[in-house]
Amino acid sequence: MTTMTQPRVLTFRRSIRVARVAIVAFLVLNLAAVQVMFAAAGPAGDLFGTIGRLLGLYLALAMAFQLLLVARLPMVDRAYGMDRLTSWHRWTGMAIFWLAAAHPAFVLLGFARQDGVPVLDVAVTLAKQPPVLLGMIAAGLLLVIVALSIRVARRRLSYETWHAIHFLLYVVVLLGVLHQVYEGTAFKVNVLTQAYWWGLWAFAIGALLAGRLVVPLIRNSRHRLRVAAIVAESDDTVSVHVTGRDLDRLPARAGQFFLWRFPGQNRWWQVNPFSLSAAPNSRSLRLTAKGVGATSAGLRDLPIGSKVYAEGPYGAFTAAHRTRGATVLIAGGIGVTPIRALLEDPDLTGHVVVLYRVRAVEDAVLLGELRNLADVRRARLHLLTGRTGTGYQPFAPERLLALVPDITARDVYVCGPDAMTTSVLASLRRLRVPSRQVHAERFRLAG
Structure with missing residues (x-):
């Protein structure tokens, strides 16, 4: 790219x-x-x-x-x-x-x-x-x-x-x-x-x-997507590497998602919106999913070489929608996948701060990759762990301001569980971060 x-x-x-x-x-x-x-x-x-x-x-x-x-x-x-x-x-x-x-x-x-x-x-x-x-x-x-x-x-x-x-x-x-x-x-x-x-x-x-x-x-006929590798990221999370022909002609960007089907492994109506968990390139695409549904739970059993049918790409959760020179990337749980892809995206220029929210360190999927990417691009990475309670609100306005003092001068990308995303958006409003600088992905898909 x-x-x-x-x-x-x-x-x-x-x-x-x-x-x-x-x-x-x-x-x-x-x-x-x-x-x-x-x-x-x-x-x-x-x-x-x-x-x-x-x-x-x-x-x-x-x-x-x-x-x-x-x-x-x-x-x-x-x-x-x-x-x-x-x-x-x-x-x-x-x-x-x-x-x-x-x-x-x-x-x-x-x-x-x-x-x-x-x-x-x-x-x-x-x-x-x-x-x-x-x-x-x-x-x-x-x-x-x-x-x-x-x-x-x-x-x-x-x-x-x-x-x-x-x-x-x-x-x-x-x-x-x-x-x-x-x-x-x-x-x-x-x-x-x-x-x-x-x-x-x-x-x-x-x-x-x-x-x-x-x-x-037409796109699937042209690209002929296949499963190239299956990598277990944790006990319940797996990455699927997909390869195909002429992937440089596929208009995908970091932060976007596809609707994925795996013919022969699932029924035709079983489809899920999985984000790209790595910046797309001319060689392969990668999705990372947690086994919570019929489709996602069966990903680790996909045979190498099996067919993949992808519909998309979709979404405006990309670096092209930035309005400011610096960025904050906020991820929660498996919502880290598009955040990780954005961190790798060369279009995301300027200084970057990453806030990754999980209950415990062992729940932090792709943490090693995030750390390596943060080191390469000199970004700041904060891993926020612990249970949310009356005494600990990781995304309260004062907490966000302490972690990112200039947050009102940055674009903010948010992806995670609905409750977390709602909490972050509410705090950003209280901090008066302009709405044009706020980008959220909730995976509430139409139709």
């Missing part, structure tokens, strides 16, 4: 600003287009029906936006990072759920008031029509997805199971499109509205197929 020159860094930052402006403009224009279509269609039979029609338009628009988030478009990923996009994915999903509940409710109320019959009777009558029934089934599946995505339920599911359940989203989209074909009225006002509406959906579905199917298939 070649080091990014200052002009290249400036060009990258300008491209991010342009991308963000384009994304915001896309959202605003589509919201405006929906309002124009709604106005052109005119009111429905009564107020409730009119509100139901408007909510239906916003529901369909939100579903199209959700497809674009799940597509993981490179431009959007580079501009905002997968962690922020996943947060938007969650909020968009909740909006879709409430719109899916409110849209039919207002439509039913509208028909009930017009015909002077009970709402339940209207629901039974409409359910006998296949297009309406498809919409009801889609709403029911949405209820299942949202219910299983609530934090309490999510914690009881393995990542692989939760990821597989999210495939129901595609079924919901299919049913929703069929429902629009037969029941949509507001976008059928004229040829222009129909061209816009189906153009938007064609773009969303095309982006999804390209980003999640076509591009990964």
Whole structure:
């Protein structure tokens, strides 16, 4: 990997600003287009029906936006990072759920008031029509997805199971499109509205197929990734070295992650987002994982030479997003993997301080490599051990300031358990570290 020159860094930052402006403009224009279509269609039979029609338009628009988030478009990923996009994915999903509940409710109320019959009777009558029934089934599946995505339920599911359940989203989209074909009225006002509406959906579905199917298939066919070596880092942590063809053409950067599948060893839906634990080069890639799920626990048993299917790279947790000359890298547990890769990255210039949080020294995976890299680049490495309690808060504001007195003048990269990351981010806010200097990776993946 070649080091990014200052002009290249400036060009990258300008491209991010342009991308963000384009994304915001896309959202605003589509919201405006929906309002124009709604106005052109005119009111429905009564107020409730009119509100139901408007909510239906916003529901369909939100579903199209959700497809674009799940597509993981490179431009959007580079501009905002997968962690922020996943947060938007969650909020968009909740909006879709409430719109899916409110849209039919207002439509039913509208028909009930017009015909002077009970709402339940209207629901039974409409359910006998296949297009309406498809919409009801889609709403029911949405209820299942949202219910299983609530934090309490999510914690009881393995990542692989939760990821597989999210495939129901595609079924919901299919049913929703069929429902629009037969029941949509507001976008059928004229040829222009129909061209816009189906153009938007064609773009969303095309982006999804390209980003999640076509591009990964082409890349994996080109690079032909294979397991080159398995190295046990501790009793429950293993590194997998992956080799392949023309890896210099793979646009991966230190700090990014891939979705990894191992055909023949795991089922096709068993996939995990593992960060690169070393800066990528033209010869190999390396991932390091702790055995907590079905996929990660089986990594140490992978045969040498077995096939690897990787989707990505993803994430904006890279040196290209720095805004200052010096950096703080904060890692917790297995979250050290992208931090270790960043420490090796020649693009991460300037002075670096590394804070590595573990309960005990024996839990510090890749500690030897961190120490060697810190010595080479004259970085400061602090290993923070011990149990967090009332008397010991390793990432309290005053503690961070004692370890890194000039932390407000540095970029801060944070990766670790969710509780630790939340604590660090809260302390950085109290220390008034500008948000543009804070970069976090939580591995809350969309779709």
